[in-house]
Amino acid sequence: MKIRTRLVLWYGAILVVLLGIIGLGTYEEFVEHAHGPAGAVIPESALDEAAEMGLWVGLPAVALGLAGGWWITRQALAPINSLTEAIQKIHERNLRGTLPRSENGDELDRLTEVFNAMTTRLDESFQHIREFTLHASHELKTPLTIMRGEIETALREENLSATQKERLLSQIDEIERLAKIVDGLTLLTKADAGQIQLKFEPVRLDELVRENVADAKILAQPHGIQVDLAMCDEVSIPGDRHRLRQMLLNLTDNAIKYNKPNGTVTLSLQRGNGSAELKIENTGAGLAPERQAHVFERFFRGDASHNSAVEGCGLGLSISQWIVTAHGGTIQFVSEPNQTTVVTIQLAVS
Amino acid sequence: MERITVEPKGIMHVLVVEDEKKTASLIRSALEAEGFTVDVCHRGDEALEAGRTGAYDGIVLDIMLPGCDGLSVLRELREQRKGTPVLLLSARGAVDERVEGLNAGADDYLPKPFVLAELVARVRALGRRGSEAKSTTVRVADLTLDTVSHRAQRGGKTFDLTTREFRLLEYLMRSAGRICGRMSIIEKVWDYDFDPGTNLVDVYIKRLREKIDDGFDSKLLHTVRGAGYVLKE
Numbered sequence A: 001m002k003i004r005t006r007l008v009l010w011y012g013a014i015l016v017v018l019l020g021i022i023g024l025g026t027y028e029e030f031v032e033h034a035h036g037p038a039g040a041v042i043p044e045s046a047l048d049e050a051a052e053m054g055l056w057v058g059l060p061a062v063a064l065g066l067a068g069g070w071w072i073t074r075q076a077l078a079p080i081n082s083l084t085e086a087i088q089k090i091h092e093r094n095l096r097g098t099l100p101r102s103e104n105g106d107e108l109d110r111l112t113e114v115f116n117a118m119t120t121r122l123d124e125s126f127q128h129i130r131e132f133t134l135h136a137s138h139e140l141k142t143p144l145t146i147m148r149g150e151i152e153t154a155l156r157e158e159n160l161s162a163t164q165k166e167r168l169l170s171q172i173d174e175i176e177r178l179a180k181i182v183d184g185l186t187l188l189t190k191a192d193a194g195q196i197q198l199k200f201e202p203v204r205l206d207e208l209v210r211e212n213v214a215d216a217k218i219l220a221q222p223h224g225i226q227v228d229l230a231m232c233d234e235v236s237i238p239g240d241r242h243r244l245r246q247m248l249l250n251l252t253d254n255a256i257k258y259n260k261p262n263g264t265v266t267l268s269l270q271r272g273n274g275s276a277e278l279k280i281e282n283t284g285a286g287l288a289p290e291r292q293a294h295v296f297e298r299f300f301r302g303d304a305s306h307n308s309a310v311e312g313c314g315l316g317l318s319i320s321q322w323i324v325t326a327h328g329g330t331i332q333f334v335s336e337p338n339q340t341t342v343v344t345i346q347l348a349v350s
Numbered sequence B: 001m002e003r004i005t006v007e008p009k010g011i012m013h014v015l016v017v018e019d020e021k022k023t024a025s026l027i028r029s030a031l032e033a034e035g036f037t038v039d040v041c042h043r044g045d046e047a048l049e050a051g052r053t054g055a056y057d058g059i060v061l062d063i064m065l066p067g068c069d070g071l072s073v074l075r076e077l078r079e080q081r082k083g084t085p086v087l088l089l090s091a092r093g094a095v096d097e098r099v100e101g102l103n104a105g106a107d108d109y110l111p112k113p114f115v116l117a118e119l120v121a122r123v124r125a126l127g128r129r130g131s132e133a134k135s136t137t138v139r140v141a142d143l144t145l146d147t148v149s150h151r152a153q154r155g156g157k158t159f160d161l162t163t164r165e166f167r168l169l170e171y172l173m174r175s176a177g178r179i180c181g182r183m184s185i186i187e188k189v190w191d192y193d194f195d196p197g198t199n200l201v202d203v204y205i206k207r208l209r210e211k212i213d214d215g216f217d218s219k220l221l222h223t224v225r226g227a228g229y230v231l232k233e
Helices: A002-036 A044-088 A107-156 A162-192 A204-221 A239-259 A317-325 B021-033 B044-052 B070-079 B095-103 B116-124 B163-176 B183-191 B200-212
Strands: A201-204 A224-234 A236-239 A264-271 A275-282 A330-336 A340-348 B012-018 B036-041 B058-061 B086-091 B108-112 B137-140 B141-146 B151-154 B159-160 B220-224 B228-231
Touching: A002 A044, A044 A107, A107 A162, A107 B116, A162 A317, A201 A204, A204 A236, A204 A239, A204 A264, A204 A275, A204 B086, A204 B108, A204 B200, A236 A239, A236 A340, A236 B200, A239 A264, A239 A317, A275 B021, A317 A330, B012 B021, B012 B044, B021 B116, B036 B044, B044 B058, B044 B070, B044 B141, B044 B163, B058 B070, B058 B116, B070 B086, B070 B095, B070 B108, B070 B228, B086 B095, B095 B108, B108 B137, B108 B183, B137 B159, B141 B163, B151 B200, B163 B183, B163 B228, B183 B200, B183 B228, B200 B220
Parallel strands: A224 A264, B012 B036, B012 B058, B058 B086, B086 B108
Antiparallel strands: A201 A236, A264 A275, A275 A340, A330 A340, B137 B141, B141 B151, B151 B159, B220 B228
């Protein structure tokens, strides 16, 4: 029950009780007026008179009181409603002191003030985390470059045994992997901090999809996986060509990596009413429903026991999600374990 | 017809501008090991000073520098009509910087973290700039590539190439004798500025090898583990 309804009901109940008391008082008054001291026989006319008064004066007064109460509670609660609406629009990216204040010093103004102070503090700690990750990923790059260079220099030495060489080369592989993770992390933290400007231009999504399918077919061949393009409507969207290609490659690569041997990957691009729908379907082991909700989280891994052989930086889906949302679109991951896994993307067309 | 060969040049004098001292010394020792003479400076303003003398055959220039950033150094040098070839080192993913660099007159760029062997190869290539007019037919050993018909020929056999295979082969042939890192191939052939985390390059190289190398005694396309690929006789 809403506070307003509750208050008005209470208020109504109080008015009714008051009406009762007043009615009783009036009745006593009438009785005394007609017969002197109370206690004698109650005359009919006094009861009638009191009832009449209650009906013609008391009830309208109660009704008026209720209406007034209804109006007053609305007045009193309106700022709370607008406060609720304003708070609803707050997310981690617009935290800093955003709620407008009435400055009249009342309780709600004070509440707004305290709330703004709280979000500002939250904003600061979010900012700190973002800066920390940004700096961390930046600081990691230089040592990685140096390590790579040192190992390469070591590899140039002539009297290395085959095992020594192999060890050094394997270190280079690991450094490359680390560099990849640092790259992905830098991209995401920069995106979080709003430091990445997408370059929007009209992009033929169907052309990008066709180009991607050509690469995917070749990537899938060694695994015996078949890649099909079921449908490819001509679609032009306002987008960042570079990022959209990155998203397409990430998603098709995932569909191949997490597929079963001799499975299939099916892409379709369909033009709907004002939007384009891209579907990437694969026949891999998929994910249990309770894990699907976490699939876009950074460093999320599917079932480790199933995918231990699959290499990746664990950021591909987070990056794809960022790219889609930065284009104002939506991305969905639905999986029926051991049957099909479908990633669906909706983007607004120009 | 263009014939790409790997001829030894006279000693190249190279200026390395990199603020990170360890990275700078690694680059220096790698270049010196290949017979270059190297000067190193760590600040942009010093680089400008040194570059003005025009005493260098090539400059390796980092973009992030104290004093004066690499792009400003480059612009200033070009304004003073110093045509010394410049190889820019840029952060991976910083496409804008790179485009700006090439517009400002850089001859080549390499994303960080780079493969040292590739850096050395690129610096050597700086010395040959200007002679590399783009012709429509490229030849390495007995392999020829027609850049108009996208057809490759070797030993009387003709191969049809997909667009991507063609771009990859053209890039490798035009850099013949030089190591091409996986990231550089990804950037130049696929135009991706991120590491896609797939074995896209390796898979395409394998396909290309099946076409141009299978059935021939002398192999042209070589893998340099930990570094990349090289096309050479």
